[in-house]
Amino acid sequence: MIDLTSDFIGIRSPNPFWLASAPPTDKAYNVNRAYEAGWGGVVWKTLGEDGAPIVNVSGPRYGALHGKDRNVIGFNNIELITDRPLKLNLEEITQVKKDWPDRGLVVSLMVPCNEEAWKAILLRVEDTGADGVELNFGCPHGMSERGMGAAVGQVPEYVQMVTEWCKTHSSLPVIVKLTPNISDIKQPARAAKQGGADAVSLINTINSVMSVDLETLSISPTIGGKGTHGGYCGPAVKPIALHMVSDIARDSECEGLPISAIGGVSNWRDAVDFIALGASNVQVCTAAMTHGFRIVDDMIDGMSRFLESKGMSSVDELIGRAVPTLTDWQYLNLNYVVKAEINQTLCTQCGRCHIACEDTSHQAISVSGNGQKRYEIKEEECVGCNLCFSVCPVEGCITMRELENEVDKRTGERVTGDYRNWTQHPNNPMRSE
């Protein structure tokens, strides 16, 4: 087995799989169970300032988008930060860290946007022996109405300011957790870096409304007849999170800024995606809330086998491996040509490729035959768009064949293999020659 030991901004953990700040990390009981199950680290659920604890709703806090077999595609939640007394949380954190010295333990924080409030809580967290703090600038519901969470994360200047306070008043590593509810994720990431953040973590949840109850025609779920927008997470948000993580990873202004990735990580394959696109570790919530902490077994085993199969000896070797393959549209090779191919032996004649192409795309798949149908690619129409591949239910039935030194029947032009992107294309009036 490959050693999965991770060192994230000086925080060591036996593997790069952490539990995100969320209900599963709200108290010692859960966190102890998580560590027993094998989780490498935990970000303790967000603490607020001292005083009367937060009040949560006692109606539904979660909504779910289900697949047909009730598999969870996405969760939405309206739970606020911890509603337990600060003192109790700090005592438990102290004890847990003492009991589990080899695991990562980071404390998530959210207090009002003034320096004194941050200073006060940072000093108390430092006393617990925790490994670091994560600044919750992401929560999109409830707390944001009070000027915290996403209300801070959406203003890069505030992000930088609060990060600076935290670096001033604490010696602990500072992770800034970003909200995805913003048009350009690079802006708050750069601000965090400017403020001295040791790392960023993302994404927090996405603003969302789950559905309408078709019986009552009211929002669903409801708290006594009314509902509110919540934060969306789970497998459904993974592509959005991957984009944001990789966008920061390849931003020159964020160079050297470590990333802890969050957003729909359910298994080791998802973790590979995020780490290859620039994250150093991953944080998990929805998958654990769906299946329990035991899912980490497969994550550890799968990641280890994967690294071994790739000839890698540590997770670090995987970090950012796919980042160089990500570019802007304008640098894509416009001379690269593929054509769909249908494996007639595997084809079940369901016709989905045909009707998708015929109705909605390029009329590049013909159908012939009575009874037994035969679906064939019309190369003179095929633009290589991948739609047929995407809708084909049979794995491996449709493949995309790269044209090499042959004439593209659609354009009549020979595919030479020469690279030419949009910036060089004759149709581009702005091209640079």
Add this chain to the structure above:
Amino acid sequence: MQPIATKHNGQSGIAAHRLSQEQCQNNFTDKHPALGSHSAQVEAERCYYCFDAPCTEACPTGIDVPGFIRMISSHNPTGAANLILSENIMGGTCSRVCPVETLCEQSCVRNTDEDRPVTIGLLQRYATDDAISRGDSFFKRVSESGRTVGVVGAGPAGLACAHRLALLGHEVTVYEAREKPGGLNEYGLAAYKMTADFAQKEIEYITAVGGIKMQYGIKVGQDVTFEELRNNHDALFIGVGLAQANTLEIENGDCTGVENAVEYIEALRQSEDLSSLPIGQRVVVIGGGMTAIDIASQARLLGAEEVTIVYRRGQEQMKASLKEQEFAQTIGVQIRHWAQPKALKCEDNRLTGIVFSTTAEEEGGAGTEFELPADMVFKAIGQSFVSFESDGLIFNTEQGRLAVDDQRQTSIPGVWAGGDCIAGGDDLAVIAVQDGKIAAQSIHQFLTARHN
């Protein structure tokens, strides 16, 4: 499936009450229960929603299978029922009794990559059951045409034809020889496939559209002449099925214990207390069709200890579907192939056994004899069409059944026919329904052309 109640070392010979009334009731509950909402959702999601779907092509009535499954998937089973019943007004019965494994489900593309088709029959039942029990009315008659059509026989063909004609504005009178409508749906199919009086409920649903007058106990040729029917109506449809059970020419054929499967099933389907039906301890069934399977299975469910089907040819030639054969075997029916009855053994005019002789191709060649002890034997070797008095008008026939053209018109002008009584079909309810549908359209054209 719930295990069936059985009893061993019961009374020998033919006896009633082998099982208690309660055991019988349990044995005859629905053997392929309906899907629940969640199972239906999961199963519907498996449908690829094929373009130009092979399942629809395979359905004799041309139901838009992917279309109705997609409606189930979007929690719109009522829309699904409308789609099904628009093509097949007996979609409820067909979902229970169609040999789907040789029709729609056989053609499902899921068979290609995983050998497990979408369970179209069960989904169809899921969609139609509620709509029929609620009496959702999807159909509205057009204004009355003033034309009348006589339908002879209230089975699947006749009722499908009557329903379509009624929708098209014609007045239909259905003449049924028996006291209840439904034909084989009511009197023939296995009881465990048509539980909870479904045949009658479906017919109530069909006739609720209006314009269909039902007349029971009317036998054409006895109670009304064919000529009278022709005079009283603008067109006629004949869906009388196959009235005559084929006879087995064999010595001692009239001894006690020799039964006709069709007649026995008919009595069984009408029985209020199944446990009161006398059934043998050792039962032998001769035949290889659906009737043979149905009587064998039901004999087991009534408490017969040993039930053996003997068929003169091999498994591939059996007209009973493989699924039904498997069901029978699952509940303990033995099936033997390549043998035909030679002689019945009787003592004091009571059956004691049957001597069989192997037919060609079986190991050891033809003519080897063996004896099966039996106190009851069911003949299930098919039925024949019985024509009725036609007052000098003679129908053309093919293979002993009515010859029709592709519009189901007989050789006699103004007379259409469909279902088991016409040549060329597969003796399936779903085909009978399609015959009725096609004939109704053709009759409608005939009536409108004639009077415009």
